Amino acid sequence: MTAKEKKPTAPKKARAPKRATTGPLHAAEDTREDTREDTRLRELAADRIAIEGVEPEIDGGRFPAKSVAGGRFRVEADIFGDGHDVLEAALLVRPAGATESAWTEAPMVLFDNDRWHGSAELPENRLYDFTLVAWRDLFASWRGEVSKKYGAGVPIGLEIEEGCRLVASALAQAERGTAEDRKAMARLDEALRADAVEGDRFSLLMSDDTAALLRRAGPRTNLSHYNKVLQVFADRPAAAFSAWYELMPRSQSGDAARHGTFDDVIARLPYVRELGFDVLYFPPIHPIGKTNRKGRNNSLVPEPDDPGSPYAIGAQDGGHDAIHSELGTLEDFRRLVSAARVEGLEIALDFAIQCSPDHPWIKQHPEWFDWRPDGTIKFAENPPKKYEDIVNVHFYRDAIPGLWLALRDVVLFWIEQGVTIFRVDNPHTKPFPFWEWLIGDVHARHPEAIFLAEAFTRPKVMKRLAKIGFSQSYSYFTWRNQKQELADYLTELTREECRHYMRPNFFVNTPDINPYYLQHSGRAGFRVRLALAATLAGNYGLYSGFELCEAAAVPGKEEYLNSEKYEIRAWDWDRPGHIKDDVRLLNDLRRRHPALQEFANVEFYNAWNDNILYYGKRTPDLSSFLLFAVNLDPHSAQGAAFEVPLWEFGLPDEATVEVEDLVTGSHFTWHGKVQHLWLDPAQRPYAIWRLIPPGAPR
């Protein structure tokens, strides 16, 4: 953070709309009225410069924007005054709720049509306040006008005298700038008074040093404050950039007849890490209910040894803070968390609020559940569909505050066990205020906590969940297969306002989603979807089996056959036809290339073939500039002419640019803007190139 001065001026708190709302008598008849209007007048007068159109500002400041600790946080605003005076503006940032003296300041710069931008580093993982100030720089205005008059040959003797007076006035009220600045100002004032020669005074006044000094240490005339203090939450980097691997712990024994344990999972950590993932995520690991337990393939008639769905949480031996005994003990789990950490992996847990009919809470807190007139508990349903093995809590009436605090304590309990990433099951069927409170409360204690919203629902509901605090969001990516729909969706996510608060996590599959595209695409399709997810999104994930190109589906449904949700499976992790090389390559590129660590930096370029999605990602300084071409057709080779974005480097259409093929490692040269590509899904359905800017190290 560039702290330009030690004592930045404090912005005022948000104000309500200022318009008069009553109809007083005519001023001439009521002098008291003038006094009141006088107050209002002085209050309004204080903010002479208009500051509006601030971005990010989520719902008028109702919700914080999101950023990343250690990264730069960019703010834009429309800033303008009356008349033609030179303006200056600054972005102010402080830890949320800190004192007025805690504001630090970064300069704002005009870049287009009254639009300004500025940025500040947010060093810590925490909530910050930010706001804007602007002021008139009278000396700079004077300087501009005098330049014009001098250029037009107009006499400027009086103007020089006015300039000297501006310096004297700046010296008299100097409270800003360093002690050195104040000394320099005094020297300048003295020199202007001492020197009787008009030309010398003019040179002194017009020098760049003088302009810079007055800009730094001169008065801030009509200092105006944006009328709100906004907020931004700086997450730790993993909230914005991570690769997830999901597996069912109970399927990790290698033997479908033996229930997997945490120790089995520990044995699989090197596999996950070697593929390059950052996060290892488990569906619920809690005791599974027996009442109405589901059998294989979601059957209502289970076999005696069927393990049941892990989403039917809670049994005799415990609920959301207990561990399914066949997986191991809490001690075993802690060991797993530590072992994962050693491998450079974080464990993410599922936070699924529903209960099996055997959950201890039902007896302990009947007031958290809905009961039928016949005294039975109300099962979950979406009429006429029924969910026989789970019941839902309700969140209001007698469930406030007991249930809310209990659920919060579940999260805090797992954080104590070393877990700070939570994938939240179906958050859109629980009240928004509950999540806003829970995430806010947990973040106030543990800002490192990351919450992924598993909400596949209407767009505004998904966005609301992101606004109220979810760090990441499942997305519609899984159902966007065509070139235009992918480009449209990515453009919405990366260009519209939601980019300031919603971070999609592009899962290529989940235990609930066996995408139709993959059911018929063969191995090539898995490589296509993997390449898209890993290169388009900051966060992406896959559910184990994807790397083996597992596609067996319940006929006609988007569900896996013999789903691990209802049975224990054993897998051959080296099964022929796997795509582990692609996974390894893409995760490695993500780590090595900064352009892949951003989300909103994707740009779609022209490739003249509707089957080929062609796009670039780059850092603002262009030092990392990657191009991607993906053949969306898993069945046929496709070719296309495509445009190399030479213009992004300011190069002419006929320029030459050096390129590294990031898959093969080969270097070559493109001459001219239009090139041709050919992608055969049987060979490799995607290409990834690094553009080497002219003059940059290879």
Added chain:
Amino acid sequence: MTAKEKKPTAPKKARAPKRATTGPLHAAEDTREDTREDTRLRELAADRIAIEGVEPEIDGGRFPAKSVAGGRFRVEADIFGDGHDVLEAALLVRPAGATESAWTEAPMVLFDNDRWHGSAELPENRLYDFTLVAWRDLFASWRGEVSKKYGAGVPIGLEIEEGCRLVASALAQAERGTAEDRKAMARLDEALRADAVEGDRFSLLMSDDTAALLRRAGPRTNLSHYNKVLQVFADRPAAAFSAWYELMPRSQSGDAARHGTFDDVIARLPYVRELGFDVLYFPPIHPIGKTNRKGRNNSLVPEPDDPGSPYAIGAQDGGHDAIHSELGTLEDFRRLVSAARVEGLEIALDFAIQCSPDHPWIKQHPEWFDWRPDGTIKFAENPPKKYEDIVNVHFYRDAIPGLWLALRDVVLFWIEQGVTIFRVDNPHTKPFPFWEWLIGDVHARHPEAIFLAEAFTRPKVMKRLAKIGFSQSYSYFTWRNQKQELADYLTELTREECRHYMRPNFFVNTPDINPYYLQHSGRAGFRVRLALAATLAGNYGLYSGFELCEAAAVPGKEEYLNSEKYEIRAWDWDRPGHIKDDVRLLNDLRRRHPALQEFANVEFYNAWNDNILYYGKRTPDLSSFLLFAVNLDPHSAQGAAFEVPLWEFGLPDEATVEVEDLVTGSHFTWHGKVQHLWLDPAQRPYAIWRLIPPGAPR
């Protein structure tokens, strides 16, 4: 206003962002913390339903939206909850600052993708508060679920009992609905208790009457409030719909050698009224300074009898509240205002804040002006350009509050003389807070006052002036001549957010703007621009001489030759080639057709010729539906195929529609969607048709 209940629930005041900002200890270690979090939890929990994306909401509620007294004010919002329950929502409106009991309520209706709309009539010319509430309708949710189960053949005995309990509960907490509703609810409850037959109870519960009763008088579960009270200013209708005629009073004697008087203007009122105008606007009528007076054609060397620019306001005999003595007395002016009123015309005055060097304020209030080091006053300038005959006040330092109050009192003075419309000269060179205060202060006393901002400057500055209170705004219309640029500009004005606060006034010319287009277009071009302005905008205006097709320009400039700004002119108002018939026709159509009295209802349709702008305007119920075609090329006849928007009436492409030609009065029929037109500028460069909806009276 549909007041659905006598005591609408009061919305809460705006709240600051609610996120926790501190990092307390773990709850287990600090029980006081839980108490505080408990408060926050209950506060958040109150608003279970999400209400967001409210429109209009100008800059997060910082500024009021604009509407018209007696018209309907439409509000949209995204409203949604968790889960699938049936929601209801309402728009609340009250006079600004009124008590909580003053809220009246209008229903909101879901129309698309979680988007709702509702509207309320704003009966008075004043400022209103508005906000939104939403709630869950548990009975409606129950009804929907039971319908599905019944349809699927699922047993519903328990559901019927649950429905009866919902009725009993509604009866027990009934505070809403009429006394009659409460009686009906008691009868229903009694019938449900008395009737043991399941089928009868089911029929009773599922009846539409029961649903309507519970909707009206049942509980509002999870009643949620939008987190802001917004505002809307309801102007009188003339703010949104008016035709202006501008003239220089001193040029109305009919003799360039004799200074015109207010009596001369009175004699011209029938002319203005007969042309169909609503507002008669004068440039400044105040004493004109003598120091540095401008001569003809802006000469720096005036002749002794040159009258000077009326914008050099103030002389020995007075300033902004005095009248130039050659025009008459204040008494004469009042007589003119009354005579105009008799003719159905309102007088609009110019509010131009600059002063001539002879303005009395300069001696009375030297602290309102800028002074040079040599003791001379600082003249207005835009370096290196100088304005020799005027000086500007400054608005800060010692000018607060004296100057602000004095200028406000100038406006109040003219309101006392019967003038409530002010065209404000160059408001963008005066501080925004000054205007916000002045207009707010005047509106609180005289909500009927209308302020037109004459700001031709950058788009955001113009929009800001509209936000801070100006009722109408000059626009870029004068410089939009081509088909695409007209359509683009109108689309911005009528579709973007600014439509809620900015009302353009389309002037075809002004004393300062003799458009290049008209300098070369001949009479046809005047008819083109007149037709565009009168039919595209709610407010439009012309400066006298336009109806005579006056186009003589200072060579190479957009200025009138021998401008009335610097000399007295005499005009032959029946000069050959005038277009008074067009003016009369268009103003008459504006009065007779409601579709022309809206601004944001313009829709551009297809006419396959780049010279022909083709558009429609209509009322929401389609009872007034006009089509306009204008040949923008004043030199050549142009023809085009065009689309009759049959689809707006739900008619097929091959349908027949009856049409009235509003210029000729003839009736005819169009068969099919595509028709052809031919517009010869030598005959008439525009066509106006009324579509007569099938089955409507002719």
